[in-house]
Amino acid sequence: MTAPDRERRAASSAAAAAGAQIQRRRRQRGMSQAELARRTGLSKATLSQLEAGAGNPTIDTLDAIAVALSIPLTDLLTRDASPGTVHLPATAASDEGPTRELLRRISGGHSLELWRLRLPAHTSVDGVPHAPGTVEHLLVASGRLVAGPADDSRPLKTGDLLAFAGDAPHAYRTEDVPADVTVVIASPAVG
Amino acid sequence: MTAPDRERRAASSAAAAAGAQIQRRRRQRGMSQAELARRTGLSKATLSQLEAGAGNPTIDTLDAIAVALSIPLTDLLTRDASPGTVHLPATAASDEGPTRELLRRISGGHSLELWRLRLPAHTSVDGVPHAPGTVEHLLVASGRLVAGPADDSRPLKTGDLLAFAGDAPHAYRTEDVPADVTVVIASPAVG
DNA sequence: ACCATTCGTTCACTATAACGAACGAATCCT
DNA sequence: AGGATTCGTTCGTTATAGTGAACGAATGGT
Numbered sequence: 001m002t003a004p005d006r007e008r009r010a011a012s013s014a015a016a017a018a019g020a021q022i023q024r025r026r027r028q029r030g031m032s033q034a035e036l037a038r039r040t041g042l043s044k045a046t047l048s049q050l051e052a053g054a055g056n057p058t059i060d061t062l063d064a065i066a067v068a069l070s071i072p073l074t075d076l077l078t079r080d081a082s083p084g085t086v087h088l089p090a091t092a093a094s095d096e097g098p099t100r101e102l103l104r105r106i107s108g109g110h111s112l113e114l115w116r117l118r119l120p121a122h123t124s125v126d127g128v129p130h131a132p133g134t135v136e137h138l139l140v141a142s143g144r145l146v147a148g149p150a151d152d153s154r155p156l157k158t159g160d161l162l163a164f165a166g167d168a169p170h171a172y173r174t175e176d177v178p179a180d181v182t183v184v185i186a187s188p189a190v191g
Numbered sequence: 192m193t194a195p196d197r198e199r200r201a202a203s204s205a206a207a208a209a210g211a212q213i214q215r216r217r218r219q220r221g222m223s224q225a226e227l228a229r230r231t232g233l234s235k236a237t238l239s240q241l242e243a244g245a246g247n248p249t250i251d252t253l254d255a256i257a258v259a260l261s262i263p264l265t266d267l268l269t270r271d272a273s274p275g276t277v278h279l280p281a282t283a284a285s286d287e288g289p290t291r292e293l294l295r296r297i298s299g300g301h302s303l304e305l306w307r308l309r310l311p312a313h314t315s316v317d318g319v320p321h322a323p324g325t326v327e328h329l330l331v332a333s334g335r336l337v338a339g340p341a342d343d344s345r346p347l348k349t350g351d352l353l354a355f356a357g358d359a360p361h362a363y364r365t366e367d368v369p370a371d372v373t374v375v376i377a378s379p380a381v382g
Numbered sequence: 383a384c385c386a387t388t389c390g391t392t393c394a395c396t397a398t399a400a401c402g403a404a405c406g407a408a409t410c411c412t
Numbered sequence: 413a414g415g416a417t418t419c420g421t422t423c424g425t426t427a428t429a430g431t432g433a434a435c436g437a438a439t440g441g442t
Contacts, residue, residue, distance in 0.1 A: 014254040014264060033420060043401050048421055056249045058399070058429075059268075063205040073205060074265040077250075091307075098316050099309040106303040111265060112377050114294040114328060114352070116282075125289045137305060139373050141332040141350070159332075159371075161305070172289075180350070182330050184375055186303050224390060234431050239391055247429070249399075 016053035023051040039068040078131035090159025115183040127170040133188040136166035143179030207244035230259040263299035281350025306374040315364040324379040327357035334370030
């Protein structure tokens with residue numbers, strides 16, 4: 001890469017986005033730059049410049065930060081906004097004939113993770129906030145639970161679908177019955 | 192970061208994984224290192240070392256490569272889900288404590304559809320072949336069925352996950368018990 | 383056979399990412 | 413108030429990511 005090329009890319013969205021992301025996640029955890037510096041083994045100077053969007057971090061630097069923040073490396077490279085909560089109650093199964101029902105469609109540019117979440121009765125689990133723009137889908141395979149964003153959680157039963165923003169604090173909680181839940185996480189990718 | 196720290200991380204999985212990923216995607220496109228160097232504006236030397244897993248690229252370098260390969264930046268940092276058919280049998284639920292299990296990860300650039308498929312007993316349904324590159328995921332919420340590509344279908348029970356290429360002919364078939372299946376269809380974004 | 387390309391690698395050099403140290407501004411104690 | 417921390421920033425220095433040139437090996441044309 002030539003020097004001019006590098007300059008032209010200096011204000012590159014990738015580096016700036018990563019910087020913003022680092023700052024956001026750090027503050028989310030009530031962590032100071034100094035403390036993050038201690039945990040990562042990086043210098044305060046480096047973090048300061050990165051968060052200012054001025055830097056061009058190496059993959060090792062980003063990895064160290066991701067580890068210290070307990071998030072996947074890729075979460076530092078994703079961005080943007082989040083939708084509202086959608087609750088689709090289970091529909092009655094028809095007695096005869098197979099049914100095919102479209103629950104939800106999300107348009108392009110997403111990465112995808114499928115998780116299985118098993119909760120015994122009377123259990124509460126906090127969800128790890130994901131990258132901004134991440135949408136989380138809960139499909140209740142069996143049981144009951146209360147789940148969703150901290151400020152808008154819903155009671156769910158077998159067959160229900162709940163979609164909500166995965167970048168805000170959220171939690172799953174069972175009461176008298178255990179729950180078996182499939183979680184589909186769709187994250188927008190930076191291209 | 193101190194010098195010893197850096198050395199210790201030299202064989203870091205993050206850098207090595209990125210290197211492997213770069214090589215894989217480049218070859219997939221029948222592109223030589225030299226040509227990728229031209230398109231990215233990077234030197235051949237840099238690419239050679241990165242693919243060898245020896246490097247520690249900056250975010251700008253990775254971004255340039257991602258752009259040249261027309262893939263989201265995050266794809267360079269992600270292990271791709273294996274392309275073939277994958278069958279993940281249900282795991283036993285632990286008696287105590289919640290379990291969180293990553294079933295599958297698919298890198299960016301996908302649109303997403305969630306379907307619910309309900310099959311009465313003794314029913315057979317042909318799946319519509321989707322666009323090339325589409326991956327279909329079956330999550331068995333309850334019951335049993337035999338499903339998958341026409342030439343490689345598998346018996347599935349409650350809790351199983353089956354992933355297979357959705358662009359080939361495939362079918363779902365129940366025997367003595369009905370089945371309730373969540374289908375996640377990931378299609379590569381157009382463009 | 384020969385020369386011309388193109389490939390991926392290695393090496394010395396240059397540009398720069400990350401560092402350590404010092405700074406002023408806030409905040410919290412006596 | 414005064415001293416002690418802790419914060420985030422800025423500075424000069426050091427370690428290293430990326431460069432350009434040269435290399436041997438492989439391929440293609442004449």
